[in-house]
Amino acid sequence: MTPVAAVDPRTPVAPVRPTFSLAHARVGRLTLATLLGVGAGVCAVGLLATSAWMISRASQHPSIAALGVAVVGVRFFALSRGLFRYGERLVGHDAAFRSLADVRVRVYERLERLAPAGLPAFRRGDLLTRLVRDVDQLQDLMIRVVPAFTVAALVGVAAVGMVALMLPAAGLVFAVASLLAMVAVPYLTHRLARRSEGRQAELRGELTLAIVDLVEGAPELVANGAVPAQLARVRAHDRALTGTAAAAARTAGVGTGVITLLTGLAVWGAAVVGIPAVAAGRLDGTLLAVIVLTPLALFELVLPLPGATQAFEQVRRSATRVLEVVDAPDPVLDAPSPRELPTGPHHLVLRGVSARYAPGRPLALDAVDLDLAPGRRVAIVGPSGAGKSTLARVLLRFLPYETGLATLDGVGLADLRGADVRRVIGLAEQDAHVFDTTLRENLLIGDRAATDAALHVALGRARLSSWIDELPLGLDTPVGEHGARLSGGQRQRLTLARAFLADFPVLVLDEPGEHLDTATGDALTADVVAATTGHTTILITHRLAGLAAMDEVLVLDGGRVVQRGRHAELVAVDGWYARQWQREQGVGEIVTRAAGRYR
Numbered sequence: 088m089t090p091v092a093a094v095d096p097r098t099p100v101a102p103v104r105p106t107f108s109l110a111h112a113r114v115g116r117l118t119l120a121t122l123l124g125v126g127a128g129v130c131a132v133g134l135l136a137t138s139a140w141m142i143s144r145a146s147q148h149p150s151i152a153a154l155g156v157a158v159v160g161v162r163f164f165a166l167s168r169g170l171f172r173y174g175e176r177l178v179g180h181d182a183a184f185r186s187l188a189d190v191r192v193r194v195y196e197r198l199e200r201l202a203p204a205g206l207p208a209f210r211r212g213d214l215l216t217r218l219v220r221d222v223d224q225l226q227d228l229m230i231r232v233v234p235a236f237t238v239a240a241l242v243g244v245a246a247v248g249m250v251a252l253m254l255p256a257a258g259l260v261f262a263v264a265s266l267l268a269m270v271a272v273p274y275l276t277h278r279l280a281r282r283s284e285g286r287q288a289e290l291r292g293e294l295t296l297a298i299v300d301l302v303e304g305a306p307e308l309v310a311n312g313a314v315p316a317q318l319a320r321v322r323a324h325d326r327a328l329t330g331t332a333a334a335a336a337r338t339a340g341v342g343t344g345v346i347t348l349l350t351g352l353a354v355w356g357a358a359v360v361g362i363p364a365v366a367a368g369r370l371d372g373t374l375l376a377v378i379v380l381t382p383l384a385l386f387e388l389v390l391p392l393p394g395a396t397q398a399f400e401q402v403r404r405s406a407t408r409v410l411e412v413v414d415a416p417d418p419v420l421d422a423p424s425p426r427e428l429p430t431g432p433h434h435l436v437l438r439g440v441s442a443r444y445a446p447g448r449p450l451a452l453d454a455v456d457l458d459l460a461p462g463r464r465v466a467i468v469g470p471s472g473a474g475k476s477t478l479a480r481v482l483l484r485f486l487p488y489e490t491g492l493a494t495l496d497g498v499g500l501a502d503l504r505g506a507d508v509r510r511v512i513g514l515a516e517q518d519a520h521v522f523d524t525t526l527r528e529n530l531l532i533g534d535r536a537a538t539d540a541a542l543h544v545a546l547g548r549a550r551l552s553s554w555i556d557e558l559p560l561g562l563d564t565p566v567g568e569h570g571a572r573l574s575g576g577q578r579q580r581l582t583l584a585r586a587f588l589a590d591f592p593v594l595v596l597d598e599p600g601e602h603l604d605t606a607t608g609d610a611l612t613a614d615v616v617a618a619t620t621g622h623t624t625i626l627i628t629h630r631l632a633g634l635a636a637m638d639e640v641l642v643l644d645g646g647r648v649v650q651r652g653r654h655a656e657l658v659a660v661d662g663w664y665a666r667q668w669q670r671e672q673g674v675g676e677i678v679t680r681a682a683g684r685y686r
């Protein structure tokens with residue numbers, strides 16, 4: 088889990104190729120869209136040129152027949168320009184949205200592989216921006232950037248060529264003005280605004296991060312009177328973002344202004360070389376309007392270019408951020424040729440297993456031995472930070488082990504596919520996510536195909552049946568965001584029922600009683616102990632009540648197993664376990680006595 092380096096805003100960001108590779112495979116549609124765009128551009132120039140000629144010619148009062156072809160031409164160009172433009176938009180957006188869908192799928196698959204161990208390298212709000220905003224930004228490559236430049240260049244060559252055929256000097260003026268407008272102006276505006284353009288994606292990430300913090304932490308912020316400070320943080324980020332966006336927009340605006348100026352100069356220059364040419368008889372008078380007005384049509388296509396350069400810069404920056412997610416290293420690599428999953432009953436064995444979160448960090452697990460024969464139940468206890476959850480992560484292959492050997496039925500865990508391991512070893516986590524839907528849907532995550540009868544069995548094991556039976560909507564009761572409409576105990580029991588329903592051969596329960604008051608927590612532990620009889624189970628807990636029924640208890644401290652044995656043996660010897668046990672009993676006594684006094 089190496090932290091991802093922030094993109095240095097001064098470095099000339101990611102190469103173009105990965106940007107395209109992210110939005111790969113839609114080259115056919117993209118080319119078609121660009122060709123349609125070229126068609127629309129040619130029609131625009133054709134329309135203006137034909138109309139200019141027709142108006143000039145009409146001023147000479149010729150017969151209607153002499154204007155016939157031009158009239159048809161004007162109609163043709165006017166109608167087809169609209170059709171081409173429509174087709175370009177349709178095909179271009181289609182290509183872009185298809186690519187975005189590809190990218191989203193790729194990013195999501197990546198997240199699935201990174202979760203949960205690799206995700207902390209990214210911050211949540213920022214990750215959200217990467218997934219939504221940065222991926223969206225990639226469409227500009229296909230909608231605003233590539234077509235704009237290709238169309239302007241191809242139509243530009245055609246238009247300049249046409250004018251040069253009529254009057255080479257005018258063609259030269261037009262060519263110089265076009266080159267300045269299409270190359271020099273976008274390049275210069277890009278140079279000027281590169282910093283502000285590039286910073287926008289990161290600033291947007293920061294802003295989202297601050298807003299997510301503000302919204303999610305609202306109760307704590309209100310309770311501690313810290314809302315103004317957090318609001319000020321949001322405002323500061325917002326100001327920074329608005330500032331850079333405004334700076335980028337100003338530069339693009341200046342670019343557009345310069346292009347408009349160049350348009351005027353091209354028109355004026357064409358008139359300056361055209362009028363003497365007409366006087367000298369080198370140019371037909373009716374063509375003067377054509378060479379003077381054609382630049383107007385071309386420069387209309389050139390106007391979006393400064394904006395497109397900026398969009399390109401943003402696309403590159405966003406692509407870099409998306410690629411950081413896509414290219415993030417796998418936290419746990421599957422073996423190149425993984426072994427097949429042994430058939431049960433499953434026997435899990437750890438011999439001297441050590442693990443750490445990153446190279447150079449201290450060992451979070453240090454030479455742990457564990458023997459979990461089928462049907463055996465082991466409790467893992469120990470102070471906070473002892474490595475209990477780390478052990479669970481290693482078993483689920485969310486975190487690789489460094490030394491020692493972990494085997495499932497004699498096959499090394501590292502030789503199995505992570506996904507296969509997780510079909511055998513299931514985890515009910517400390518803070519398992521409860522989805523904002525009904526109780527039923529939350530349970531079905533454990534087993535999509537479960538019948539209502541199976542749901543009720545699982546609920547019974549988690550001691551939720553009587554509560555659910557009393558609910559007017561029963562299993563269809565919505566639980567609210569993060570299970571907000573449930574009590575802490577009900578939420579934990581729902582997570583348990585989900586794990587029971589999934590029916591993993593080996594079940595790891597990480598602190599089912601966490602965040603609950605002592606009595607509720609102990610009742611829950613007792614129910615868990617009763618419900619897992621005969622099932623291979625690892626129960627992680629920091630409370631010791633109810634552990635007498637476990638086959639073995641491991642006390643972890645600083646990643647090492649400092650004590651092991653049955654509950655009865657451990658309370659009898661001096662050590663962390665006996666001390667903790669006495670403390671729990673003592674607190675229990677005080678609570679009972681206090682309750683008696685105030686009764």
Ligand SMILES: Nc1ncnc2c1ncn2[C@@H]1O[C@H](COP(=O)(O)OP(=O)(O)OP(=O)(O)O)[C@@H](O)[C@H]1O
Binds near residue numbers: 444451469476477478
């Ligand atoms: N994602 C992580 N990245 C880096 N270090 C971590 C990570 N998670 C845990 N650690 C560190 O590993 C050690 C063991 O943590 P672990 O979460 O396993 O403790 P625990 O025994 O489950 O504690 P608790 O009872 O508070 O849940 C701690 O020192 C912790 O700071």
Ligand SMILES: [Mg+2]
Binds near residue numbers: 476477517597
């Ligand atoms: Mg833990």
